[in-house]
Amino acid sequence: MSPLRLNKIGIGLIGLGTVGSGVVNVLRENKKLLSDRSGVELEIRRICVKDISKLRAVKVPRSFLCTDPELLLKDPSISIVVELAGGIHPAKEILQKALARGKYVVTANKALLAQESEVIWEAATRAGVEIGFEASVCGGIPIIQALKEGLVSNKISHFLGIVNGTCNYILSSMSSAGADFHAALKTAQKKGYAEKNPTLDIDGTDSAHKLAVLARLAFGAKIPFEKIHIEGIQKISAADIEYARELGYAIKLLAIGKRSARGLELRVHPTMLPLDHPLSHVHGVYNAVFVRGDRVDDLLFYGRGAGMYPTASAVVSDMIAIAKKIHAGGAKASAHPMPAVPTKICPMDETVCKYYLRFQVADKPGVLGRIAQTLGKNRISILSVHQKESRDAKSVPVIILTYEAKEKDLRKALSQIDHFPESCENTAVIRVEK
Amino acid sequence: MSPLRLNKIGIGLIGLGTVGSGVVNVLRENKKLLSDRSGVELEIRRICVKDISKLRAVKVPRSFLCTDPELLLKDPSISIVVELAGGIHPAKEILQKALARGKYVVTANKALLAQESEVIWEAATRAGVEIGFEASVCGGIPIIQALKEGLVSNKISHFLGIVNGTCNYILSSMSSAGADFHAALKTAQKKGYAEKNPTLDIDGTDSAHKLAVLARLAFGAKIPFEKIHIEGIQKISAADIEYARELGYAIKLLAIGKRSARGLELRVHPTMLPLDHPLSHVHGVYNAVFVRGDRVDDLLFYGRGAGMYPTASAVVSDMIAIAKKIHAGGAKASAHPMPAVPTKICPMDETVCKYYLRFQVADKPGVLGRIAQTLGKNRISILSVHQKESRDAKSVPVIILTYEAKEKDLRKALSQIDHFPESCENTAVIRVEK
Structure with a gap:
């Protein structure tokens, strides 16, 4: 075969924290592998950060750094804007502007997608560009792509997800070591598996964000975030874990999306699963999503749901997919990744x-x-x-x-x-x- | 949003056995779902079969059926040729002709891809069209897409796959019921999980076909099929399964691809895995592939590896992906799905x-x-x-x-x-x- 003609695609990064640093490293260290496989070369041209003087996990040329996202958005040499800052504002406004200017977007921002996905996707559809968001749920596990593409011919009846590694680590160590919740949380913090302020993880909010993103794709329904029932793991006792095991069950924090006769059930709560269920064997910080489709039957996707490199892996795969499309002639976002059909949400009471x-x-x-x-x-x-x-x-x-x-x-x-x-x-x- | 403009994409089917019938049914029964999600409508226009008078699992208009693939290949209204006939000849020649005429191809033919993939891919690259082959490995599990796209930024160090449901069913029932190999095989045949002539499954050849397809993508290396070391499960005794369990291991037939200092290891053989390995919990006819990437670390994909609908699910998802690209302006196959770099294959002796x-x-x-x-x-x-x-x-x-x-x-x-x-x-x- 003739040698590939490499196209350079300009990248603008927003955020240079853990995941951003991972992305910079992957692009550097796996450069040849990526260009061999894709026929394109991804070049970071500008990085927008809050504080230029902050010490970073990676070295980048000082000239790349800026604090004003506008510099990045108006740079015509940048085709893909990669948003890794998190939070709803100003991420929402930055992405809206990027899309309006015809830039492709890759984001890991689950909070934004959980609460504002319709606004973002409408902006993308209007602009005719694509958004990659594989990294928003379950880090390196390609579950978004599976729901959008691999399982496209299935009507999904339900999914059960262990989508928060912090909670799964805590529940796993409560189960294996008999530790109580507070001791297990402390160990998780010491090991870097839980943040100093772990509230959004342990109270189920983070899982609910991911549930919203998954349910949007699995069911093709608009997901009103406030209708998701959310319970965390704070009240789970070591005794309940022990009693559950005696009865043949494991306790996991699950994000559940389910079609039922009463409407779409959307709930995050600690759940007892039979020990022979594949999710019962998902221990430690691992994530897993169990999906049932009408054609494919049961599927399980398992892997690391967080961390610098698993998440960077997902971000870069989205960048490559978009870059290949640009290279092949600028593919337009032909339709919504999964258009919404009117769907009744089942109230928790029912x-x-x-x-x-x-x-x-x-x-x-x-x-x-x-x-x-x-x-x-x-x-x-x-x-x-x-x-x-x-x-x-x-x-x-x-x-x-x-x-x-x-x-x-x-x-x-x-x-x-x-x-x-x-x-x-x-x-x-x-x-x-x- | 404005209503989608539906583009009709003409399909030609080659083969109307179990999987072909499944594809016809999925396209019929999930028609609205598919067009809602993709913005395209897939229309079967011709079906090439060996024997027109044979009774089929689905009803199709008699006028669709033909025995000469040429009729299908020369039909300009057919954009995607879906090959579900299996075997190397004449499938290879038919696909080469289809590609040369600029038709897109979807195939479930693992034997063909294992032995002739370079020929097929070169023909596709020359014609500038894409080939979908998700259904060739592990039925409904989107592992091909994961290796081609989701994990593109990873250097894969190894994968271990339970890729043959017949063997996994036999080993599982030998393990749970203490049955010997021949009794377990008989039960599998009675339940429809093993063919009357089960040789290609139980001797490991089918697993080796799938190993070749997976290794080609995982390692970006040309895989000489004859260099794969192949052992089946015929010699596994109930005693060995019991002794293994006493030592803390399960026995599974694995397809193993591994980079080592000695080259690329490619082998299919019964393997002892620690009971806490995720693959040890894959029972019955289920398939699973465990992959380790340098960025994403450990991943597991689990689901049904065969059967009418799981396989049809994969075929239709490939059809939809290609149809969307045609709809968006006829995406060209910009490069090989995973170009090959020269790689030493480790001889089994080493x-x-x-x-x-x-x-x-x-x-x-x-x-x-x-x-x-x-x-x-x-x-x-x-x-x-x-x-x-x-x-x-x-x-x-x-x-x-x-x-x-x-x-x-x-x-x-x-x-x-x-x-x-x-x-x-x-x-x-x-x-x-x-």
């Missing part, structure tokens, strides 16, 4: 689930009877009951697994049971998926 | 592995000493020794796990040991990966 309930009650005769009666009155059928040894001498844990029940009914039953004089704590509730 | 060895020897004093001595003389160090209870009163199984050793040295040692008067059978050898 969701139907199996439940694990741990009642912490005074060890008196008749308590179990009253609990069972109250559940029954609220149309909740009991699958099994397990009374455990007391851990604190004050109360005994009574664990009940239910058949499928409506969230609204469960909440009503628990609001009654939690007011029993024998109830020592609010009931622990974990939803069960299969 | 491969370095850990080994599980089961010696079946007469229970006499001194035998173990002679075995150990012979291994030592051939530079093979012993990691552990396990003498098991006799199962047949004639011989005792002695199991030795070795440290890393060279295949050539191992073969030499075994050729000596197998000639010991105390040796009752040829030594069972299973390679160990981590």
